[in-house]
Amino acid sequence: MIIERAELxxxxxxxxxxxxxxxxxxxxxxxxIVKLSTSDLSGYGEASTLPFPFYLPEYTDTSYIVLKDLIIPxxxxxxxxxxxxxxxxxxxIKGYNFAKYxxxxxxxxxxxxxxxxxxYQLLGGTNQPIQIGGAVGITKDKNKLLEEISLKIEQGYKRIKLKIKPDSDIxxxxxxxxQFPTIPLMVDANAAYTLKDIDTLKTLDNFNLMMIEQPLGWDDIIDHAELQQQIKTPICLDESILSLDDTRKVIKTNACKIINLKPGRVGGLTKAKKIHDLCQKNNIGLWCGGMLESSxxxxFNLSLATLDKFIYPAALNTNDYIDDIVTYKCLAKNGTVKVPNFLSDFEVDxxxxxxxxxALHQFNSKS
Known part of the structure; x- marks a missing residue:
C-alpha cells in the first residue's frame, strides 16, 4: 500500500x-481524523485524545502538531x-501513542x-455482539444522579460506571x-486519590462494585499493588498501562485484576493485541474503554473488543453527541452492538x- 495522499x-x-x-x-x-489514500482506496483513523493534558500528557493540539510535522510526512x-x-x-518518536494510533x-x-x-477477523476476533456499559459523570444533585442512572438502565446498558473524586464518592x-442495590456498578477515579485516602478507598468495598478504575496516580504501579492488597474490590488500571512492558509489570506486582485496554492509549491495535494475549495467559480480565470517540x-475499539479476553462490557459514547461524522451512527441497542465488518458500513460523511x-492540513506525494 503506497500512501499517495493524506488529510488531517x-x-x-x-x-x-x-x-x-x-x-x-x-x-x-x-x-x-487522519485520512490516508492510495491510488484506489482511502482509509480513516481517529486520534481519540482529550483537549487538555489532564488524562495523559498527550492532548489534541499536541497530537495534531506531531502528526502534521513529524508523522504524516x-x-x-x-x-x-x-x-x-x-x-x-x-x-x-517517543510517546504520542494517540497520534500513532x-x-x-x-x-x-x-x-x-x-x-x-x-x-475483527484480521485481529483474531469473532463476530459476536458486544455488551456496552454506560457512564455517568460527577453530579451533586441527587435527583439528577438517579435520573441518569435510571435512563442508563432503561436503555439496557450492561453495567454503569460512575465518575468519582474526593468528596464526591461515598x-x-x-x-x-x-435505589439500585443490584445493578452492575463500577467507579472511575481518573487518578484522583492517593494512599492517604486509604480509609475512603476501603469503604468502597461496601458497595459491591465490579471494579475501581485508576484510583491512584496516572503513571503509578507500585502504590496500586499496595492498595490491591488492602481492598477486596478489583482494581482496574487505565492510564498506568501505556505499553506491553507496563502490562508485564502490573502482572508481576499484582497491581490490578482488570485492565481497561484503550488501543489509542497504547499506540495501536497491533500493540493492544499483544497486551490482550499477555493478559489472557495471566488471567487478567479486560474491557475496552473509550475516549469519547466518534463512530x-x-x-476500531469494538473490533478489538471481539477478542476473547474482553469479558466486561465495553464503552461506547456516540449517544452523547448531537451529531456524528458518519451517515449511519454507531449505536447500541438494548445494551449491545454488532460490530460492522468494515468502517465503510458507517459511511464517513x-x-x-x-x-x-x-483546522485542515493536506499532504500529497512528493514524486
Whole structure:
C-alpha cells in the first residue's frame, strides 16, 4: 500500500450535555481524523485524545502538531505492506501513542479493504455482539444522579460506571445503592486519590462494585499493588498501562485484576493485541474503554473488543453527541452492538466532517 495522499482534520463535535469527570468539564470533543489514500482506496483513523493534558500528557493540539510535522510526512510515498510496520517506522518518536494510533487505524482500514476481510477477523476476533456499559459523570444533585442512572438502565446498558473524586464518592454511591442495590456498578477515579485516602478507598468495598478504575496516580504501579492488597474490590488500571512492558509489570506486582485496554492509549491495535494475549495467559480480565470517540474511533475499539479476553462490557459514547461524522451512527441497542465488518458500513460523511473541522492540513506525494 503506497500512501499517495493524506488529510488531517482537527474537528470539534458537540455533546448533547456537558461531560464532567475529576479532570474537568467538556461541552464538545476536540479530536483528530487522519485520512490516508492510495491510488484506489482511502482509509480513516481517529486520534481519540482529550483537549487538555489532564488524562495523559498527550492532548489534541499536541497530537495534531506531531502528526502534521513529524508523522504524516514520514509515511507519504511509503509502501506499507501491513499496518504493524508503522511501529518500527515511527519508533524514533517517543510517546504520542494517540497520534500513532490514528495513522495505524487508517492503515488497518486500508488493509481490511484491500484484503476484503473484516477488521475483527484480521485481529483474531469473532463476530459476536458486544455488551456496552454506560457512564455517568460527577453530579451533586441527587435527583439528577438517579435520573441518569435510571435512563442508563432503561436503555439496557450492561453495567454503569460512575465518575468519582474526593468528596464526591461515598455519598453518591449510597444514593445509588439505596435505589439500585443490584445493578452492575463500577467507579472511575481518573487518578484522583492517593494512599492517604486509604480509609475512603476501603469503604468502597461496601458497595459491591465490579471494579475501581485508576484510583491512584496516572503513571503509578507500585502504590496500586499496595492498595490491591488492602481492598477486596478489583482494581482496574487505565492510564498506568501505556505499553506491553507496563502490562508485564502490573502482572508481576499484582497491581490490578482488570485492565481497561484503550488501543489509542497504547499506540495501536497491533500493540493492544499483544497486551490482550499477555493478559489472557495471566488471567487478567479486560474491557475496552473509550475516549469519547466518534463512530470512526468506536469502530476500531469494538473490533478489538471481539477478542476473547474482553469479558466486561465495553464503552461506547456516540449517544452523547448531537451529531456524528458518519451517515449511519454507531449505536447500541438494548445494551449491545454488532460490530460492522468494515468502517465503510458507517459511511464517513466528509461534508459533516468538514463542517465540524476547525483546522485542515493536506499532504500529497512528493514524486
Amino acid at each position: 482534520f482537527l474537528f470539534e463535535l458537540p455533546f448533547i450535555k456537558s461531560y464532567q469527570s475529576s479532570y474537568g468539564k467538556m461541552n464538545q470533543k476536540r479530536s483528530i 514520514k509515511i507519504i510515498d511509503k509502501n506499507i505492506n501491513h499496518p504493524s510496520e508503522i511501529n518500527q517506522l515511527l519508533s524514533h 490514528a495513522v495505524e487505524t487508517a492503515l488497518w482500514d486500508l488493509y481490511s479493504q484491500k484484503l476484503k476481510t473484516p477488521l 455519598k453518591p454511591l449510597e444514593i445509588i445503592r439505596n 470512526i474511533g468506536a469502530f 466528509e461534508e459533516k466532517l468538514r463542517h465540524y473541522t476547525v
